[in-house]
Amino acid sequence: MSDLSRKTIAVLATTGFEDAEVSQVKHAVEQAGGRVVFVAPRDGLITGRRGTSYAPDMVTADVDAASFSALVLPGGVSNADQLRLDADAVNLVRGMMRAGKPVAAICHGAWILTDADVVRGRTLTSSPTLRTDLVNAGATWVDEEVHIDDGTGVTDGATTGPLVTSRTRTDVDAFNAAVVEVFGR
Template sequence: MERIDGATVAFLLTDGFEDSELTSPWETVEQQGGTPTLVSPKEGSVEGKKGHTQAVDLGVASASADDFDALVLPGGVVNADHLRMDTDAVAFVGAFFDQHKPVAVICHGAWILADADALRGRRLTSYPSLRTDLVNAGAEWVDEEVVVDQGLVSSRTPDDLPAFNAKMVEEIAEGRHAGQSR
């Protein structure tokens, strides 16, 4: 796996996230030399659906994509549903696409991409129940372990984390992608 020394990676989430979809990519970013930052609309700490708690580093209302090299969006139904209704979170996600920076999304985390209008003409995967929503937002949805499309990395479930983590690091190491836009 490549090194991403010095890369700053935002993890956007709130309560109800899928625990391993935060902890596994977070550890991978650290192991490969990057610096992860937990960004959330919630203050204090967040709690996953299986009980993992983690301190919030930065409120999404004051966060700027300018300060990060990449974004990771863990899944979890409750997490994803709450984030897509938060205007600051949607704007934060959209800014990564506007700046052509890598975005890695797993499971239900892809929901917010529809609200950020970042799916037209993009190829990705997700938890199968999101298929119709993502297709209706303009995406080509496929059922594959991991999909990479111009800096957008997507996977379906925690079972896909090894492949997801490897491609996430690869795309972060490559940096900006001209095709990563909305």
């Protein structure tokens, strides 16, 4: 197993997140020794679709990419839709990708990547409902349990960090294994 003991991993979420895509990745990162920090657009409890709640450690207006080793973008349609409307959340995603730091998105979590304009030349997977959005933003979409894009296909040089993506919560075990492996590099 990879060692994440010197890593601070941000989980960017708001109310409406997919519970398993947060709780299980949090557990996997912590089991590997990493520290999880919850980032949300506002203070106050955020609640998942199935009732799991977390208090954010930080708000998007107060963070930058330099604060974190890696970033996780969980799904949940409402969660993803709200986050992509938050300019500070979009800037955090863009900053992480431009700094070459690993980013992992599962299900609808990949939606914000289109708003951050960081998928051109990348290969990724997601909820099948995002396929057209991602392709229109310049990505190659694949139907795989988990996909790791190491950034070698990017031609603009601006978004070269590793990108881990998965389709849905049914793929969360493969997603978590890839997150721990890639974040531990």
